[in-house]
Amino acid sequence: xxxxxxxxxxxxxxxxxxxxxxxxxxxxxxxxxxxxxxxxxxxxxxxxxxxxxxxxxxxxxxxxxxxxxxxxxxxxxxxxxxxxxxxxxxxxxxxxxxxxxxxxxxxxxxxxxxxxxxxxxxxxxxxxxxxxxxxxxxxxxxxxxxxxxxxxxxxxxxxxxxxxxxxxxxxxxxxxxxxxxxxxxxxxxxxxxxxxxxxxxxxxxxxxxxxxxxxxxxxxxxxxxxxxxxxxxxxxxxxxxxxxxxxxxxxxxxxxxxxxxxxxxxxxxxxxxxxxxxxxxxxxxxxxxxxxxxxxxxxxxxxxxxxxxxxxxxxxxxxxxxxxxxxxxxxxxxxxxxxxxxxxxxxxxxxxxxxxxxxx
Numbered sequence: 001x002x003x004x005x006x007x008x009x010x011x012x013x014x015x016x017x018x019x020x021x022x023x024x025x026x027x028x029x030x031x032x033x034x035x036x037x038x039x040x041x042x043x044x045x046x047x048x049x050x051x052x053x054x055x056x057x058x059x060x061x062x063x064x065x066x067x068x069x070x071x072x073x074x075x076x077x078x079x080x081x082x083x084x085x086x087x088x089x090x091x092x093x094x095x096x097x098x099x100x101x102x103x104x105x106x107x108x109x110x111x112x113x114x115x116x117x118x119x120x121x122x123x124x125x126x127x128x129x130x131x132x133x134x135x136x137x138x139x140x141x142x143x144x145x146x147x148x149x150x151x152x153x154x155x156x157x158x159x160x161x162x163x164x165x166x167x168x169x170x171x172x173x174x175x176x177x178x179x180x181x182x183x184x185x186x187x188x189x190x191x192x193x194x195x196x197x198x199x200x201x202x203x204x205x206x207x208x209x210x211x212x213x214x215x216x217x218x219x220x221x222x223x224x225x226x227x228x229x230x231x232x233x234x235x236x237x238x239x240x241x242x243x244x245x246x247x248x249x250x251x252x253x254x255x256x257x258x259x260x261x262x263x264x265x266x267x268x269x270x271x272x273x274x275x276x277x278x279x280x281x282x283x284x285x286x287x288x289x290x291x292x293x294x295x296x297x298x299x300x301x302x303x304x305x306x307x308x309x310x311x312x313x314x315x316x317x318x319x320x321x322x323x324x325x326x327x328x329x330x331x332x333x334x335x336x337x338x339x340x341x342x343x344x345x346x347x348x349x350x351x352x353x354x355x356x357x358x359x360x
Contacts, residue, residue, distance in 0.1 A: 004260040007090070007223065008269055009062045010055075012289065012297045018063075021056020029053070051309055055301065058308060062268065065261050090223050091287045092145075094276035097222040097230050099144030101215055102156060110138045151283035152178050152186075152292065160215070160281050163189035164201025180292070187293040190302040194277055197237055207318060211270060211303065212237055217329060219280070220273040224262065225255045225330065237329070257331075265326035267307025267319070271300045 010018055029050060042050070117136045124133060139156075142149060150157040155174070162168050162177055166184055176184040186192075193199040195216055197209035214235045221230040256262075262269065275296045284291045307323065310316040 004066045010059045011300050018056040018059040021053045025053035025057040093222045094219050094280040096144050097218050098280035099142050102142045106139045106141050147283050157281045160194040161192050162186050164191045190299050216277050219277045224257045271303035274303050275300050
């Protein structure tokens, strides 16, 4: 049970805290008839307090998937249940898969540099020039099992950690981010480029491509599915895996999603993967709640609220569509999915009604 809780319920709170939040939310907000329609608009602080209690309330509801009838059990107030083992294991797994993906990127850069150097050398020989060429500089590969050498000191990981709001193409700004200039605070935003599809940020539409990156999908696969499921995945995140071409495996282990009864992707599971991805790009030596001023509880809350507390109907639809997009890519072709696209098959009555509707 301890390992299931951070992966699908809550990362930073223990059961006592979410139980207190559950009780407080029910006492203060659940009885809609007690709300005064003439009451003034709640302040920003009051809205934040309500949302914090609501997260705990939803976390207790998620516990029902981990412990049947959790709310009804007398022993529901569990003291000091430790989630460290799961987080430590998942941090190590995320560190390795991110290291592999970073090295894939390093090799592509080095291949391009070698190609350009060879072409420049050929041109110089052909033109019989004596001017010395700029020496070939290749990037060192990352240690896949360690976060040492990552973080703000490395140009690749610094770019992935940098918020989309900051102009990464400006060399002066890059240097300012590295020296942690307060005018370019990478810790003030949850819009790190590592979370975006193709690492592209649209300042006019900051939610476009958000939480759709190849890196985030890879970390999620590693944590929630068998580690081998992340092998040789296309960087084109719009490609769906084939249910008919699953690789044969001698492993009889159930993947984590089955063990924790997760049959579709949830906002909280994405938030958990996002925290591990960001941490894996830093040079933090261990699991921490904050690093270099970046608060991981704030990140987790931000991503959870993206799905559970949308600002309007359009945002709610976007969140729903994004969860479907995720479920398609994670559970396609697995026994956890309702079918190969993660959706529920139509009943006979629904199919007939749809046919009649199309004929009318």
